[in-house]
Amino acid sequence: MYQYTEFDRQFVKLRAAQHRDQLERWQKGQLADEEFRPLRLQNGWYVQRYAPMLRVAVPYGEISSKQLSVLATIAKDYDQPEEALFAKAQAQQDLLPGKSPKLIKGYGHFTTRQNVQFNWIPLSKSADVMDLLATVDMHGIQTSGNCIRNITTDELAGVAVDEVVDPRPYAEILRQWSTLHPEFAFLPRKFKIAMTGASEDRAAIGWHDVGLQLVKDAKGEVGFKVWVGGGMGRTPVIGTRIREFLPWQQIMNFLEAVVRVYNRWGRRDNIYKARIKILVKAEGQRYIDEVEAEFNDIVNKDGGPHTITQAEFDRVAACFVAPQVTESVEISVNANLTDPAYQRWLKQNVVAHQNPSLRAVSLSFKRLGLAPGDATAEQLEASAQLVAKYSRGEARVTHSQNLVLPWVEASHLFDLWQEAKALGLASPNIGLLNDMIACPGGDYCALANARAIPVAAAISERYQDLDELDDLGPIDMHISGCINSCGHHHSGHIGILGVDKDGKEWYQVTLGGSDGSDLSGPAGPGKVVGPSFSASEVPEVIEAVINKYLELRLPAEQGDHGRNEYFIETLRRTGQDEFKTVANAARHSEPALA
Amino acid sequence: MNRLQLHMKILSNKEHSINTSDASELSLSNDQDPRSVSLDGVKRIDLHFPRFTDGRAYSQAFLLRRRLGFQGEIRATGDVLIDQLVSMARTGFDVAVLREGLDADAAQRQFDRFPDFYQGSAVETKPLFAKHQA
Numbered sequence: 001m002y003q004y005t006e007f008d009r010q011f012v013k014l015r016a017a018q019h020r021d022q023l024e025r026w027q028k029g030q031l032a033d034e035e036f037r038p039l040r041l042q043n044g045w046y047v048q049r050y051a052p053m054l055r056v057a058v059p060y061g062e063i064s065s066k067q068l069s070v071l072a073t074i075a076k077d078y079d080q081p082e083e084a085l086f087a088k089a090q091a092q093q094d095l096l097p098g099k100s101p102k103l104i105k106g107y108g109h110f111t112t113r114q115n116v117q118f119n120w121i122p123l124s125k126s127a128d129v130m131d132l133l134a135t136v137d138m139h140g141i142q143t144s145g146n147c148i149r150n151i152t153t154d155e156l157a158g159v160a161v162d163e164v165v166d167p168r169p170y171a172e173i174l175r176q177w178s179t180l181h182p183e184f185a186f187l188p189r190k191f192k193i194a195m196t197g198a199s200e201d202r203a204a205i206g207w208h209d210v211g212l213q214l215v216k217d218a219k220g221e222v223g224f225k226v227w228v229g230g231g232m233g234r235t236p237v238i239g240t241r242i243r244e245f246l247p248w249q250q251i252m253n254f255l256e257a258v259v260r261v262y263n264r265w266g267r268r269d270n271i272y273k274a275r276i277k278i279l280v281k282a283e284g285q286r287y288i289d290e291v292e293a294e295f296n297d298i299v300n301k302d303g304g305p306h307t308i309t310q311a312e313f314d315r316v317a318a319c320f321v322a323p324q325v326t327e328s329v330e331i332s333v334n335a336n337l338t339d340p341a342y343q344r345w346l347k348q349n350v351v352a353h354q355n356p357s358l359r360a361v362s363l364s365f366k367r368l369g370l371a372p373g374d375a376t377a378e379q380l381e382a383s384a385q386l387v388a389k390y391s392r393g394e395a396r397v398t399h400s401q402n403l404v405l406p407w408v409e410a411s412h413l414f415d416l417w418q419e420a421k422a423l424g425l426a427s428p429n430i431g432l433l434n435d436m437i438a439c440p441g442g443d444y445c446a447l448a449n450a451r452a453i454p455v456a457a458a459i460s461e462r463y464q465d466l467d468e469l470d471d472l473g474p475i476d477m478h479i480s481g482c483i484n485s486c487g488h489h490h491s492g493h494i495g496i497l498g499v500d501k502d503g504k505e506w507y508q509v510t511l512g513g514s515d516g517s518d519l520s521g522p523a524g525p526g527k528v529v530g531p532s533f534s535a536s537e538v539p540e541v542i543e544a545v546i547n548k549y550l551e552l553r554l555p556a557e558q559g560d561h562g563r564n565e566y567f568i569e570t571l572r573r574t575g576q577d578e579f580k581t582v583a584n585a586a587r588h589s590e591p592a593l594a
Numbered sequence: 595m596n597r598l599q600l601h602m603k604i605l606s607n608k609e610h611s612i613n614t615s616d617a618s619e620l621s622l623s624n625d626q627d628p629r630s631v632s633l634d635g636v637k638r639i640d641l642h643f644p645r646f647t648d649g650r651a652y653s654q655a656f657l658l659r660r661r662l663g664f665q666g667e668i669r670a671t672g673d674v675l676i677d678q679l680v681s682m683a684r685t686g687f688d689v690a691v692l693r694e695g696l697d698a699d700a701a702q703r704q705f706d707r708f709p710d711f712y713q714g715s716a717v718e719t720k721p722l723f724a725k726h727q728a
Contacts (some may be wrong), residue, residue: 007710007722009716011708011710011712014707014708017707018704018707019704021700022677025700030697030700035646035675035677038647039677062603067609105713136664144647146647154608169624176712176713176722177712177713177721180708180711180712182680182681182682182684182685182713182715183652183653183656183681183685183715184649184652185649185652185678185681186646186647186648186649186652186678187649225605227664251705260653260656262627262650263649263653264627264653268648268650297661300658301661302661302676302719303719305714305721305724306713306714306721311723312723312724315723467643542612593689
């Protein structure tokens with residue numbers, strides 16, 4: 001992974017010192033709340049329902065064992081609210097209707113944007129935490145606020161068998177370019193860039209403000225396909241392709257044009273119309289023409305100052321050279337390699353690698369008793385040790401809220417499985433129904449309209465039988481507690497969105513959304529099945545939809561797939577009507593008035 | 595490594611005024627394109643931050659200083675706070691009218707903090723990597 005230079009290291013430390021300076025001025029009353037807020041947000045500090053939240057940046061999801069270990073320390077030592085605060089929060093939770101898992105503390109949470117969040121760190125300790133993060137080159141820079149956010153990419157970058165170009169050096173160069181950019185710190189709204197270098201889109205690039213796909217032209221030259229104006233939220237939009245092939249050297253110059261035109265033209269009068277997607281929709285070709293004209297001026301009038309030199313590319317790319325491994329046979333003296341549980345894990349949680357001797361392995365953070373993506377301090381520390389032992393000290397946070405170990409030798413798989421199993425991180429469910437994505441929702445987030453964690457828990461409890469899950473095959477289940485869509489409900493095969501009606505929690509269910517992966521098809525939002533459901537109805541609605549799939553799917557012998565037709569394939573083939581009918585029929589009848 | 599030298603003259607509200615009848619002093623609203631106005635004889639351009647979270651004037655300043663090569667004064671007015679001064683200086687502002695009652699020492703600390711930045715700007719046009727490789 002990228003190796004910080006002395007400059008990089010010092011920069012993060014100075015940023016931590018700057019946060020301390022701002023925090024102290026706020027504490028002394030020299031900085032008003034509304035003045036401090038945008039500053040702390042750009043260091044990842046939110047204030048939530050019960051306590052502050054810290055979002056730590058994991059640039060393009062790549063994280064070291066040492067960094068995971070420091071995150072474990074933060075969870076253990078700092079994600080610890082005062083007892084009275086925690087008790088009061090739980091008491092308030094207990095007043096909420098329905099069954100809800102108890103609040104927990106001392107843990108981290110993997111997010112859909114490959115970052116890590118903490119929910120209970122007192123703001124007064126925030127500067128100490130930033131100093132601690134800086135000791136391992138970590139920070140919260142631009143993990144919130146109306147600026148260029150953490151750049152996300154394929155969790156299999158650098159190891160995927162279908163990779164054309166490794167996106168990580170480009171993502172790192174863009175990380176540096178976007179960090180404390182003086183012109184783009186107060187944009188109309190947040191700005192998210194996603195990048196892939198593989199033939200399959202595993203980074204949902206169509207759903208981002210800017211989506212980038214690295215490609216090679218006929219001469220083998222590397223360049224970017226560029227999409228602009230995708231986004232979720234209240235108005236889901238898929239990005240518009242504005243460049244077929246942009247030479248790689250020009251990417252910063254081009255993005256400067258994209259963002260400058262947005263900064264000048266984007267709406268600031270209405271928060272729901274401030275994302276670049278609205279601008280691109282409203283202006284269409286005029287926006288694209290203006291970007292091209294601005295890009296032309298940047299190159300020809302300003303001299304294209306951010307043209308990437310070969311020397312700079314080589315300097316950064318040298319950090320991403322794959323380790324040499326030639327040993328390949330799986331040998332473990334005490335291993336029962338035919339153990340069906342092991343075989344199931346291999347099938348579901350292990351994928352092929354560019355190096356035939358290696359595998360990419362997912363540790364699953366989807367299991368009963370903890371919310372999707374939650375990792376206790378102990379699990380973070382244990383993961384750090386697995387990463388050090390089995391994956392050359394490097395892991396990836398995935399947008400589906402798990403951890404990938406990208407450099408595991410095939411000969412170590414059985415040992416890794418046994419250790420992961422002992423830690424509860426070997427659920428063989430990657431890509432299956434209960435590998436669901438969920439935001440923290442109303443249990444923690446001040447923006448949420450409804451809770452996401454109890455819904456995720458109820459569905460997970462219903463679907464625990466491994467044979468049943470395996471039979472159901474891959475299903476993307478995405479749950480958001482509000483329209484901000486942190487749980488990516490628009491892109492789920494089954495999406496669940498929390499809404500607030502008359503102060504009560506309701507859930508809208510959508511079907512047929514896609515993140516843009518090969519299985520899911522071209523990126524697009526799901527369709528709403530009908531009026532929203534109560535929390536207690538949701539698991540039954542999901543079950544009705546799943547049962548309808550089982551009824552309608554083509555079995556292996558009838559279809560063209562050589563296997564049972566998958567959920568999303570059936571939905572595409574049959575249309576949604578029958579699914580909608582059964583979903584709406586699962587609605588409880590109105591309770592009789594007493 | 596050489597430190598990036600950033601300077602800004604800080605004015606109080608009392609020290610700030612604009613003579614609209616003087617053609618050498620220009621005030622632009624933050625949705626105006628600075629490329630659409632004549633800069634002939636203009637010695638000072640005031641750009642406006644209606645709220646400090648509205649960042650349009652940064653792009654205006656950059657275009658004036660970098661693209662159009664404007665040599666006169668670019669003055670930040672409106673909701674101008676300490677923690678935005680460095681970005682203002684880097685995008686081409688050289689004078690700021692600071693809100694009353696703010697601490698000048700705290701402002702100076704921000705200028706002294708970072709020795710340099712990754713990207714090029716209106717002040718230092720080359721990005722860090724290009725300077726190192728020069």
